[in-house]
Amino acid sequence: MEILIKASKRDSKGTGASRRLRRAGTVPGVVYGGEKEAVSVQFDHKELFLQFRHEAFHASILTLELEGKKESVLLRDYQLHPVRNTIQHIDFQRVSATEKIHVKVPLHFINAEVAPGVKLGGGIVAHILTEADVSCLAKDLPEFIEVDLSALEAGHSIHLSQIKLPKGVEFVQLAHDNDAAVASIAIPRGAKAAAADDAEAAE
Numbered sequence: 001m002e003i004l005i006k007a008s009k010r011d012s013k014g015t016g017a018s019r020r021l022r023r024a025g026t027v028p029g030v031v032y033g034g035e036k037e038a039v040s041v042q043f044d045h046k047e048l049f050l051q052f053r054h055e056a057f058h059a060s061i062l063t064l065e066l067e068g069k070k071e072s073v074l075l076r077d078y079q080l081h082p083v084r085n086t087i088q089h090i091d092f093q094r095v096s097a098t099e100k101i102h103v104k105v106p107l108h109f110i111n112a113e114v115a116p117g118v119k120l121g122g123g124i125v126a127h128i129l130t131e132a133d134v135s136c137l138a139k140d141l142p143e144f145i146e147v148d149l150s151a152l153e154a155g156h157s158i159h160l161s162q163i164k165l166p167k168g169v170e171f172v173q174l175a176h177d178n179d180a181a182v183a184s185i186a187i188p189r190g191a192k193a194a195a196a197d198d199a200e201a202a203e
Contacts, residue, residue: 003051004063004070007031007041018089027087031064031073034094041066049087052078059105059131061095061138072138074103095138102172104131105142109183111150117185121154129182132160133172140168147182157184 010021010028018028025045032038051057057075064073073092081088095101107130117123132145147163159179160171173180 001056002063003054003057003060004065005043005048005051007043007064007066009067010040010042013040022086022088027090029090029092031066031071031092031094034096036094039066043090045087048090052087055106056143059103059141060143061141062092064092072097074101097138100135100137101141102133102135103141105134106131106144107147107182108144109147109149111148115149115152115185117152117154117156117187121185121187123154123185123187125149125152126184126186127182128157128184129180132180132182134165134169135172135175136169140166142166142169145169149183149185152183152185154185154187157181 007029021028021042022045027043027045027048029041029043030038031041061072061074063070072095074095075090076093077091079088079090080086107127109125109127112118112125115123115125118125134142134145142165145163145165147158149158152158159181160174161179163171163182165171
């Protein structure tokens with residue numbers, strides 16, 4: 001699914017100019033990277049925010065239309081207003097079809113309800129990571145990565161090396177020998193105490 005964002009060039013720069021743009025319902029931004037120079041741009045806040053609130057906007061290759069020309073970009077940085085939750089500024093990076101990119105991709109956890117640690121052990125799933133850094137070509141970038149918890153036992157964790165990745169995608173942390181834990185199943189204290197009581201009663 002193509003996510004299209006429309007921009008126009010921004011001539012006025014500086015804090016005062018940006019403040020005036022925001023008051024007029026416009027978001028100042030920058031597009032940079034590749035072999036072209038950085039360009040100051042602006043977006044309609046309402047149109048941009050409709051796209052921005054979707055998860056895919058933050059971890060997908062986006063199509064930026066500027067002066068009738070389209071190019072592939074990635075969201076790289078943004079600032080939100082602390083109270084109004086409006087976008088104050090936004091940065092996009094141009095994407096090359098032949099160079100690998102590093103992007104944080106959301107993790108979607110599935111089958112927690114059938115995990116032995118939950119179903120049989122009464123455990124609670126703890127999400128240690130909710131996103132992970134991946135390296136891949138733009139065409140291979142997944143919108144999200146599924147983490148299957150169906151075999152996870154109580155007191156155990158699932159690590160990056162145990163997650164099945166799409167072809168052409170790799171975890172950046174694994175490339176640096178960091179096999180981080182992604183999720184675990186903890187046994188609640190009450191359940192531990194009950195199990196200990198049952199063991200004593202059996203004796």
